[in-house]
Amino acid sequence: MKNKYGNAEEILPEYILNLVRRHFPTGLLWVSPDNPKAAHRKESIIQLYGLGYSPRNIGQKVKCSPRWVRQILHNAYGPDLPKQELKMDDSMFDNLRFDEEEAQD
Numbered sequence: 001m002k003n004k005y006g007n008a009e010e011i012l013p014e015y016i017l018n019l020v021r022r023h024f025p026t027g028l029l030w031v032s033p034d035n036p037k038a039a040h041r042k043e044s045i046i047q048l049y050g051l052g053y054s055p056r057n058i059g060q061k062v063k064c065s066p067r068w069v070r071q072i073l074h075n076a077y078g079p080d081l082p083k084q085e086l087k088m089d090d091s092m093f094d095n096l097r098f099d100e101e102e103a104q105d
Contacts, residue, residue, distance in 0.1 A: 045072050050082075 008017055008029075020029070041062050048058045055069040062069075073081055 042072050042076075045069055046076050049073055 008020065012020070041064070044062055045058055048061065049055070049069075053061075055066040055073070059066040059069045
C-alpha cells in the first residue's frame with residue numbers, strides 16, 4: 001500500500017467499519033504493519049537488558065534509538081523496571097549478532 005493514510009469509509013467493508021466504530025467511535029486509529037521482525041527485536045531487547053547491556057548499546061545492536069529501547073522496556077516491565085545486575089564490557093557485546101537473517105528464523 002503506497003498511501004500512509006486512508007479514509008476507513010473508502011477502504012473497509014461496511015461490516016468491519018461498524019465493528020471498528022463500536023470500539024473506536026471517532027478519531028485517528030493507527031494500524032501497525034504485520035511485522036514478525038518487530039516481535040523478535042522486542043524479545044532481543046528484553047533479553048539483552050537482562051544480560052546487563054545498556055539501552056545505548058542495545059540500540060546500537062538492534063538498530064534503534066536508546067529512547068525506543070527504554071520505551072520497549074517500560075512497556076514490558078512497567079514502572080518496576082529491574083536494575084541491571086550484570087555489567088558487560090564492550091568486548092563481550094561485539095560477539096552478539098542481530099541481523100535481518102536471524103530475525104527471519
